[in-house]
Amino acid sequence: MKSPFRPATLPDPAILDNHRRLIRLLERRRVLRGGLSLGALALLTGCDVNSDAAVDKALRYVSSFNDRVQAALFDPAHLAPTYPPSMILKPPKFNAYYDITRVKPVSAQNWTLELAGLIADKRPWTVERLATLPETEMVIKHICVEGWDYIGGWSGPTLRSFLERVGADLRAKYVAFKTADDYPSSIDMATALHPQTLLATKYAGAPLADPFGFPLRLRMSTKLGYRTRSGSPPLK
């Protein structure tokens, strides 16, 4: 097809000979290629996927979809593998967003577990009162979201028995925790009611030491990497 930009009368062909060198440089492909690298450059500099609000929103949308997928995968009756007490790591691995030297000790006298939300009996719990609850012991693997793991032995009342005891509405969707070391988190009710979800007060048969969650630590066998120190569960 004839180009619409082609002049009706062609110029004197001799002009081509005079400008042969320049004409050789005029390659349409070069323009295309230049355009390509310009586009690549714009990609490199123009858009930072790490700080883009739209990207972040999309990722969080997929994340909440994944929450539904893992809820569907979750089998409330499936137990995590347990191990013999001889395999318990002593002392447990310390892990927090602060260094072990910065642990602020919790006073057993002043500490209480306060309750809020969809709970019938909201009287706060002291360390002594928690100790009166029937204990369950479990030796399970603690797997951190970072990738490491160790076998630990925790005991304390199951969260289910505690929630039943205080008359919590078990139809609530989440159980939220506020901690003495300011590391709030929340879990879904299915996980909260799992038989291997404990409000641990002891590690390897002895009361929890200060750096490892004294006086109360939420231990879940079915979740990666949760560690919570001294909880107060408001239900939502």
Next chain:
Amino acid sequence: MAPRLHPWPVRLMHWINAIAMVVMIMSGWGIYDDYVIVPGLHFSETFRLGTWAAPSLLWHFAGMWLLAVNGLCYMIYGLVTGRLRKRMLPIRVGELVQTVCDTLHLKIGHEDLTVYNAVQKFLYVMVILVGALQVVTGLLVWKPIQFSAAVAVLGGFQAVRLEHFIGMSVIVGFLVVHVALSILVPQSLWAMLTGGPRPPTGEKPS
């Protein structure tokens, strides 16, 4: 007219997979960096997707859908159309050895893009299988308690984590060769963009 070497669904899935793989590898490196498997091996921030482990996880758990769904589509397409069988099989050990020897003697023949040599077939089949294994080991690292029986079969949580890491290393190794060859033989890269030549009918690939 005979179908092209790479029909459009193959090209589309190839490039979706390329994006998914890059996302998975770079975000995986971000997660890995929190607790390294090979002492001293850290990935520079330049090559990590996500500023730290938590956003890297978000990327990884989003990219996994793209990778798995696209991979599943590719497998179904390859099996239904017979493309996988026709193009990747059979792999004969004799041919494999011959091609490796030829390559070592710098006799690399890529004149005919429409026929894969034994090494190509072997590498393509291998990387497809490793990709599928990555989805499996990835699922186990994500949900080690729900799939505790499968985790035990594969040697425990840390073993599965290591297997997932080795799978990544194999894929990255493949990528280095794959990208290098596509640059050395640009017409193969061009074929994956435009569809490539129409192989003569008779033994038509689909």
